[in-house]
Amino acid sequence: MIGRPLPAAKGPMPLKDSQDSRSRFVQLFMSHEKQIYRYILSLMPHSQDAQDVLQETAIALHNKIDDYDPTRPFAPWAFRFAYHMTLKHREKSTRWRRFLDEDLMKEIASRQSMLVPELDQRREYLKECLAEVPEDKRAMLTDYYFEEETIDVIAAKQNKSVEATYKALQRIRKTLMHCIEGKMHASGLSAT
Amino acid sequence: MNNESEDQLHWETLLNRMVDGILTDDEVQELKGILKSDRKRLDDYIRFVDMHGSLYHEPLLAQLGEVGQLVDFAGEDLRRSEIGNLGFWRAMAAVATIAAVGAFSWSFKYAFPDPSNASYEEAPFIGIITSLQGGETASEHFVGKGLQRGLFKLDSGRAQVRLDNGVELSIKGPAEFDIFGQDHLALMTGRVTAIVPPRAIGFRIDTPDMEVIDLGTEFALRVDSSGNSRLHVLEGEVEARKKKGTGLENLPMIIAKDSMHELVESPSYLDCNYDPENFAPSPLYDRLIQATDGKLRSLQDPPKDLRHGKFKHDYLMLFPEKQDFVLPRPVEVNLSEPGGYRILGPAAKERYLEGASEKQRAHETIVDEAAVQSIIPAGTRINSYLVHFDATHRKSDPFRAKGRVRFNGRVLGVILHQDSLIDSDALLGNSNTVYESKPGRDMENDFIRISSDQRQIVMNFEIRGFIDQARIIVAEDPEGPLVADILNP
Numbered sequence: 001m002i003g004r005p006l007p008a009a010k011g012p013m014p015l016k017d018s019q020d021s022r023s024r025f026v027q028l029f030m031s032h033e034k035q036i037y038r039y040i041l042s043l044m045p046h047s048q049d050a051q052d053v054l055q056e057t058a059i060a061l062h063n064k065i066d067d068y069d070p071t072r073p074f075a076p077w078a079f080r081f082a083y084h085m086t087l088k089h090r091e092k093s094t095r096w097r098r099f100l101d102e103d104l105m106k107e108i109a110s111r112q113s114m115l116v117p118e119l120d121q122r123r124e125y126l127k128e129c130l131a132e133v134p135e136d137k138r139a140m141l142t143d144y145y146f147e148e149e150t151i152d153v154i155a156a157k158q159n160k161s162v163e164a165t166y167k168a169l170q171r172i173r174k175t176l177m178h179c180i181e182g183k184m185h186a187s188g189l190s191a192t
Numbered sequence: 193m194n195n196e197s198e199d200q201l202h203w204e205t206l207l208n209r210m211v212d213g214i215l216t217d218d219e220v221q222e223l224k225g226i227l228k229s230d231r232k233r234l235d236d237y238i239r240f241v242d243m244h245g246s247l248y249h250e251p252l253l254a255q256l257g258e259v260g261q262l263v264d265f266a267g268e269d270l271r272r273s274e275i276g277n278l279g280f281w282r283a284m285a286a287v288a289t290i291a292a293v294g295a296f297s298w299s300f301k302y303a304f305p306d307p308s309n310a311s312y313e314e315a316p317f318i319g320i321i322t323s324l325q326g327g328e329t330a331s332e333h334f335v336g337k338g339l340q341r342g343l344f345k346l347d348s349g350r351a352q353v354r355l356d357n358g359v360e361l362s363i364k365g366p367a368e369f370d371i372f373g374q375d376h377l378a379l380m381t382g383r384v385t386a387i388v389p390p391r392a393i394g395f396r397i398d399t400p401d402m403e404v405i406d407l408g409t410e411f412a413l414r415v416d417s418s419g420n421s422r423l424h425v426l427e428g429e430v431e432a433r434k435k436k437g438t439g440l441e442n443l444p445m446i447i448a449k450d451s452m453h454e455l456v457e458s459p460s461y462l463d464c465n466y467d468p469e470n471f472a473p474s475p476l477y478d479r480l481i482q483a484t485d486g487k488l489r490s491l492q493d494p495p496k497d498l499r500h501g502k503f504k505h506d507y508l509m510l511f512p513e514k515q516d517f518v519l520p521r522p523v524e525v526n527l528s529e530p531g532g533y534r535i536l537g538p539a540a541k542e543r544y545l546e547g548a549s550e551k552q553r554a555h556e557t558i559v560d561e562a563a564v565q566s567i568i569p570a571g572t573r574i575n576s577y578l579v580h581f582d583a584t585h586r587k588s589d590p591f592r593a594k595g596r597v598r599f600n601g602r603v604l605g606v607i608l609h610q611d612s613l614i615d616s617d618a619l620l621g622n623s624n625t626v627y628e629s630k631p632g633r634d635m636e637n638d639f640i641r642i643s644s645d646q647r648q649i650v651m652n653f654e655i656r657g658f659i660d661q662a663r664i665i666v667a668e669d670p671e672g673p674l675v676a677d678i679l680n681p
Contacts, residue, residue, distance in 0.1 A: 034249045041245035055644035145247040170208040
């Protein structure tokens with residue numbers, strides 16, 4: 001639709017009617033949201049906290065979008081904000097303060113950036129591996145990751161103990177890691 | 193992670209307990225020590241956490257829940273521009289073509305589903321009608337109707353259909369086509385314009401005399417009553433060929449929007465100059481809806497009847513009500529501030545307090561029915577959307593659906609409770625829609641999260657034999673003030 005005149009319309013209108021900084025932000029953020037989320041999660045590996053940091057990062061990016069140089073990649077620029085927002089969020093929790101000192105955060109961020117090509121490949125293999133997971137196991141992953149149900153709820157649903165449910169989830173993750181590692185190894189990409 | 197030593201198992205347990213948020217203080221210190229002293233473990237940690245994070249966005253998991261196709265309306269154009277390696281996509285399209293040929297014979301038996309088993313609720317479907325304009329009033333079609341494989345006939349007017357892979361079809365009647373699957377349909381007669389997002393590249397339309405395979409594009413097709421087809425590419429590229437013919441026309445040809453006039457030998461089926469009268473109009477998008485996902489579907493037009501049992505879906509259905517509307521009086525909204533809210537009726541409250549973990553409670557604010565977080569002042573220019581949930585489950589069983597919508601404008605407030613909904617129906621609702629007036633329309637054990645930027649709402653609704661509804665009020669002016677600004681000028 002780019003380049004064609006847009007019909008005047010009230011109510012629903014064709015996509016893409018302006019290129020101001022706000023819509024630029026929304027587009028950039030939407031297309032990098034998952035990447036930024038994973039970056040935050042590597043620093044603060046807890047989904048709810050990572051989501052909170054993501055939202056705080058979104059606001060910071062939105063406020064500073066005019067400073068963004070569009071000739072440069074968006075993700076590294078956004079990561080800087082995410083890093084500082086994670087630092088800020090860390091201060092709210094004793095546990096995170098204990099775990100994440102600044103040296104460790106810098107080290108994780110630095111290694112994460114070096115592993116980007118490998119992580120991209122692993123995510124591709126994750127899709128393939130996930131397709132091989134039996135349906136009942138995949139249902140548990142769906143409950144946990146998509147429905148974001150707590151382990152307590154999943155355990156009750158499956159009529160299992162909480163401990164057994166944690167273990168089952170751990171086994172599925174382990175299987176996935178093995179599967180990914182196997183594919184990396186087969187393609188000669190394994191780092192181990 | 194191949195080493196099965198105790199040390200390795202302990203390490204894996206630490207990783208799992210970390211992402212599940214159940215590490216003890218001692219374990220936190222232990223993990224920290226390992227990460228600081230062992231580079232290999234640090235890399236393993238990053239790989240593990242990256243996989244964990246990726247699973248939150250993995251569509252395969254959502255599909256198991258029968259949905260989860262992210263429909264990112266504004267993002268599609270962006271992604272389209274991100275397609276750099278067209279050679280790769282052409283290869284993918286070729287693979288898709290082979291798959292589609294195989295799918296044809298398989299799907300033939302689904303082309304004419306058994307009428308006794310054709311109810312939308314029970315049969316698998318692959319898309320939804322999001323808009324119907326003009327045409328027959330006694331049509332079998334209605335906004336929100338799910339599409340199954342099989343024949344689709346539109347006698348007159350215009351329909352818009354969204355397939356589950358994100359393909360948007362605008363259809364101008366009279367038109368008749370056979371849906372083989374979300375990747376493949378046959379247009380027997382009529383006019384169809386398709387916008388195909390990158391993830392659905394390879395989408396194919398057959399006509400009696402040609403086939404068109406999308407390579408990331410928008411294209412328009414017309415088939416006249418004699419079965420002769422005309423094609424125009426509005427954006428991007430398609431691969432097209434005549435099924436019969438002479439010369440090069442029956443060989444696949446890449447046709448790009450920008451090079452239609454430069455083809456050495458222009459195929460006879462190609463309309464190089466676009467005449468909108470000859471084709472179906474481009475599919476429309478709601479300018480305020482940026483994206484939806486999960487078990488939520490957005491419609492372009494409102495349904496006719498929203499009384500209990502009249503518009504049943506296993507999805508949260510979102511549609512526009514009053515648009516670009518200036519409030520003549522102040523409107524109370526139950527929620528307006530960012531955060532996660534658990535809305536509980538009296539019966540559900542007891543169940544929730546018994547069942548919810550401390551962690552869950554820490555992330556949710558319990559809201560009772562009388563909550564009013566703010567009042568949107570008279571004179572505010574707004575757009576109203578209603579989320580309606582009336583599933584096809586047995587009344588005795590609770591039924592849940594979770595979905596997300598992201599708006600281009602700021603959410604000024606959400607109306608949830610029965611009295612406020614009824615009170616605002618006349619003001620903000622559609623004049624042609626019948627709303628439920630019986631008691632029981634409000635929330636019982638439902639969750640809503642308003643994002644910090646007030647543009648996104650996550651809903652996790654539970655129904656037990658009656659409907660759930662939420663009215664979302666979105667600022668008309670995307671530059672408009674936050675509710676906090678309105679309340680504290």
